[in-house]
Amino acid sequence: MSQAQYLKMLEKEIQRINKRIDLKILQGEAYFKEARDHKLLLKKVRYHTRKSFMNRFVDLFFRKDILKDNYA
Secondary structure (H helix, E strand, O other), X not given: OOHHHXXXXXXXXXXXXXXXXXXXXXXXXXXXXXXXXXXXXXXXXXXXXXXOHHHHHHHHHOOHHXXXXXXX
């Protein structure tokens, strides 16, 4: 399974859990188990989509709009 497929699967699972949480909220039921699962899935998505510090620094340093504002 590629990373893109894995992330898509995680997103689908998050959406499924969101629907379950919404239904439980409307019914006035507790949803702490679903909230925990949702939090863990979001953590997995963030882990697989994060950038290293150096990548974030380079992106920030070489953004065109920042350079354009300095010379305008």
